Amino acid sequence: MPLNLGNLTTGDKWTIFWLSANFYIHFGWELSLLHMFDYLQWGGWSRFNVFAQAFNSYGKYDRRYRLEPPDENGSNIDKVVLAVEVPAGIVDGALCCFWLNGILNNTWYRYPAQLTVSALHAFGTLVFWMDEVFPGYMSWFKGKGWKWTNTDGPKSIHWWWAFIGTNAVWFVVPLLYCRSALNNMRPALEALVKVSSVLGPPA
Numbered sequence: 001m002p003l004n005l006g007n008l009t010t011g012d013k014w015t016i017f018w019l020s021a022n023f024y025i026h027f028g029w030e031l032s033l034l035h036m037f038d039y040l041q042w043g044g045w046s047r048f049n050v051f052a053q054a055f056n057s058y059g060k061y062d063r064r065y066r067l068e069p070p071d072e073n074g075s076n077i078d079k080v081v082l083a084v085e086v087p088a089g090i091v092d093g094a095l096c097c098f099w100l101n102g103i104l105n106n107t108w109y110r111y112p113a114q115l116t117v118s119a120l121h122a123f124g125t126l127v128f129w130m131d132e133v134f135p136g137y138m139s140w141f142k143g144k145g146w147k148w149t150n151t152d153g154p155k156s157i158h159w160w161w162a163f164i165g166t167n168a169v170w171f172v173v174p175l176l177y178c179r180s181a182l183n184n185m186r187p188a189l190e191a192l193v194k195v196s197s198v199l200g201p202p203a
Contacts, residue, residue, distance in 0.1 A: 019099065027089065030093075033077060037077045038076055041076065055076075055077065061159070061163065063151070081131075084128055088124050092120055095113055099117055111181040114177055115177075115185070121170050122171050122175050125167050
């Protein structure tokens with residue numbers, strides 16, 4: 001039975017707020033990379049273009065978003081960033097739609113969608129971080145010292161608020177939603193296990 005909007009819990013309302021941020025990131029920021037990957041080469045790109053301006057501003061602290069000169073493909077965005085963000089815009093964005101519909105219409109797939117997309121958010125953020133961390137680790141492992149390639153490292157305040165802080169939101173909050181989804185799915189899954197143990201596996 002569809003959920004009456006007036007009956008939304010405080011948690012549901014906060015989740016819808018979180019999903020609104022997701023829609024901006026996935027359908028705006030990430031999918032715009034499909035045609036804005038060369039944004040610094042437009043010859044006078046407008047500062048009123050909110051996405052290009054965001055890439056340019058963030059790229060001051062994470063140079064993967066502000067490659068100058070562009071790479072061999074003519075992109076001002078690093079290929080690993082594109083490989084992580086564009087598929088996330090498509091897959092995670094679609095899953096967020098299912099999650100929202102699950103909340104509004106009280107569907108069976110609400111918590112499976114919540115768990116799946118939240119796990120993907122956390123994993124994608126981890127990959128995003130490790131692309132910068134692992135080159136430093138490999139350099140250190142080879143005895144060449146730890147070298148940061150695209151950021152200025154922990155000695156810079158910008159590393160903490162931009163590279164770690166703004167991205168930590170997409171790691172910590174999704175993990176909390178993963179826990180919430182598992183807690184809500186647990187009674188039904190445990191009941192299924194008990195029924196299966198009594199009736200045996202399906203033929």
